[in-house]
Amino acid sequence: MKLNHPASSAPRARSRGSQKPRIALMAIGLLALATITPAQAATEVVEKNPGGIVAVGPVNTDHGYPSWYQDSVGTRVELCLDFENPYCGFAAGDIPNDEAPISFPDNFPEEAFYMLASTTLDLPGGGRAVLVLGLEAAFANQVQAGDQVVFGRQRVTVRGAAPNTTLTFKHPYGSMTIDTDAAGDGKLVEDISPAQGNFTTALKSNIGPFLKWDPDTAPAAPEGYLGDPGQEHTVTGSPFGYNQFSVTGGGLNLSTDQFSLQGKISTNKGVEGKKALLEGNMIDVFASSEGTQLQIEGQAGKFVTTPMETDPASNRFYARIKFEGDAPTQIKISNIGDKPVSNSVIDVTKPHGISGLEATYDGTLLNVAAASRFGNALTAEGLGVLDPGATTQATQRAAFAVSAPPERVIVKDSTGAKASVDVSVVGGEATPEGQAPIAPAPDPGPVQDPAPDPAAPAIARATPESASINYGGSIVLDGSTSSGADTYKWTQVSGMPVTLSSDTSATPTVTVPYFANTSDTAPSPVTTTEVIKMQLVVGKEDGSESEPATVELNLVSDNVTVASDARHRVNKEFRLTGTATLPGVTGALTPGSRVIIYNTTPGAPVEKIGTAVVDATNNWQLKLKPGPSRQVTSVMVQSTRGGVTSATVAAR
Structure with missing residues (x-):
């Protein structure tokens, strides 16, 4: 889902020929967002x-x-x-x-x-x-x-x-x-x-x-x-x-x-198409509206425009239309009492044709019965196939021996259509009283074969030995396969400073900070791409320690691009779009990436213009109305996940 939302400028009274204020999305889902600086705790x-x-x-x-x-x-x-x-x-x-x-x-x-x-x-x-x-x-x-x-x-x-x-x-x-x-x-x-x-x-x-x-x-x-x-x-x-x-x-x-x-x-009532069911050369169309004049728009060579019928004050509308040739795939319903006319387009579907579904349990057997209008084979999900019966449309039945029946049976036909019904319990004895529970045996703890030699030196083992990680990403290090380890000690020996969830755990989580943050007011000064090296030393109860084992984490930055349609019309609009792609990642990142855009126009101070969200398809967009008051001709774009690029901006 793309959620690139441009920032919005201050509004003003509007009439034709005046500048219209843009009010753009700043939140996703049911959220309330406060756009504040770090000092704005009371906002x-x-x-x-x-x-x-x-x-x-x-x-x-x-x-x-x-x-x-x-x-x-x-x-x-x-x-x-x-x-x-x-x-x-x-x-x-x-x-x-x-x-x-x-x-x-x-x-x-x-x-x-x-x-x-x-x-x-x-x-x-x-x-x-x-x-x-x-x-x-x-x-x-x-x-x-x-x-x-x-x-x-x-x-x-x-x-x-x-x-x-x-x-x-x-x-x-x-x-x-x-x-x-x-x-x-x-x-x-x-x-x-x-x-x-x-x-x-x-x-x-x-x-x-x-x-x-x-x-x-x-x-x-x-x-x-x-x-x-x-x-x-x-x-x-x-x-x-x-x-x-x-x-x-x-x-x-x-x-x-x-x-x-x-x-x-509003003077309009609207219309909601509920269902259009195919039945032979007929289509049964159902709709709802507070209006009084609904019709199904005709399709050339198939059927003519057809009014829908309703019961007073019911808001229900219905029509059965006969078509020629191949069945249409969609139906358009219009409320012609609205000005402008309201429309609802719905797909034409086939009824599943499963009827008479029953499921009863007598304490031993789960009896399932259903019929298929179209003679399709029926199956009770998780249980088995129903007997097809004497004729193709006869009731199909099956009895399944079960001790614990499901609370609901789902039956599907050979086309994949489904119907379901609650299980009705019609018999069976009360469940007998259970025996006293058996106390679990004590945990014997880890068993090693062969058993470790108490005199053997401790040996540190850390995995993965080498891995790639992106800015803002996390990875779990594992030293639990070390030999003779009574204590664990992790330290960082090189690279960008990272956060360890614990430096004494066998399996700590390493988190790399973001390359840049949306709260930044100047471009990120981060320049190091040096390999992050983490070292593990394990110790024994006698105080002896192992030789260190090392994990190497290679930083991976995303690739940031700016589209060629970048433009800035002073006092009208600033628009910039692009992509931010992390190698090897095809889905949405959690949390998502952001880009920060800076004005790098020659002769002007470097200033932050705004930020944009990178959506699940790796696209981002920043639109400002009216935008910066001085002409922007070049920008720098930094991603929170390490990507940096520069681009020219057209004055148009």
Whole structure:
């Protein structure tokens, strides 16, 4: 799963033609991440707000996102996907081709919002604090099917406040504390939950109910929208009754009630395709929706467009369609009452055809019976084959002599289809009383053949004699096969300093530090690639010691590359992508690698630009909007696992 998430710049009020703030993923799964410096021990969410969003609608397969989200007061919002609509908040550059309609995946934005609220506090001396609250639709790595994620975010970014102090921020959905560093900067980002395709965990975020323009303040919100992102306005909707953004601490006591707000109130119901079962030359289609007009889209030469039937207030829809020729592999169901129309595409499947499954145990025999509609041979997993019976569709039976039956029997046919049923116990005597347990014999300890000679000298043996290890990796050393060893002593004699879990254990773990860390503010000075040598000496009770045995660990670095499309447009976007591959490793690393990017433009000081996660397919990506304020023409990229490379950056 690719999870390359660009960093995000400070947001601002948006309208067409203005710079759109990027809000990108910073967490994986159900996580709350605080982006802090080492000194920021107090950076944390203090007052939380779970339960503000309570329901999610069916996925619209036109773009792979839910048709709507609903908050605890009953407001539903949907994605606003119209570039020509100023209330959607798209700016130039957000849509690959802004002269064509939005379509997935070729002309689709990298991010869109169910709700986005932001505001800024101007601090004394030119600093500022920026708040972002949103429910965002984005992509784990790139605009493609399967990468869709939705997450709730609260973020506060501080620049130019009092240095080395703790600030307290309050906003409509809670409060947080942020420690500033020596420059007066600080940041906290909480994202819940960017999990691909798992759209319900976003309900556990601290966002909601959705904010709206305060109706008591003119002008009123545009009809059908939470607000207009092109102008700031007072808002309402805080579950705490606090519809402001404020900061205290460090000599500050400031607040604002002016927010930039966008969100489209949902009029769509969506549609969820449940199942499409093939039966001869018929397909039985099942779906659910709160709408009233669903239809199955026709396929040329196979079947015509067919309306679906429903029972009032049931949300259930059904249709049986007759097709010509080969069976279709997919069915498209449309809710034509939605504007734009919502769709759900589902695969056509064959029913497994296993019916009448029973499993009973009488204390001696486990009796299993089932029938196959298609005459397939049936097998009870872990037990055996069922007797096929007199005809191909007759009930197949078997009796298995067992003393300990399973709690559930699984029957599968020759195609691999499965059905299961709980075992019903219908007879049998009570289990007899057991005998007293036999006490275990004492452990005799290790036995050696031949027995060791007490007068023989101790001999140290350490394995592996030689091995490769990567930065941030661990390996277990084994000295347990040493002879006459009553004590063990491990020492490092050369190479990069490592950590030993114990220097007196027979089997200690060696851990190599990372080459670089994401908290670094300057390129890693590590230059040594010298072999790491660990030495073991074992001793006897009489005080004598063995000659040393040595283990050699060869450091392996990953290979870092930067793609040729690196670019930086000052005050618009900085984008850098690449790979970081560790030789011999094909799966995901735990923990994963990171890369740190530094500006090495000639004539400018070397400065850290940002960091990026290396995903399970060895790709990484850093996108900043607007990015560095000075033109970047070259960069150095260092990996936490030792890779280093340099690259030029195009000014485009």
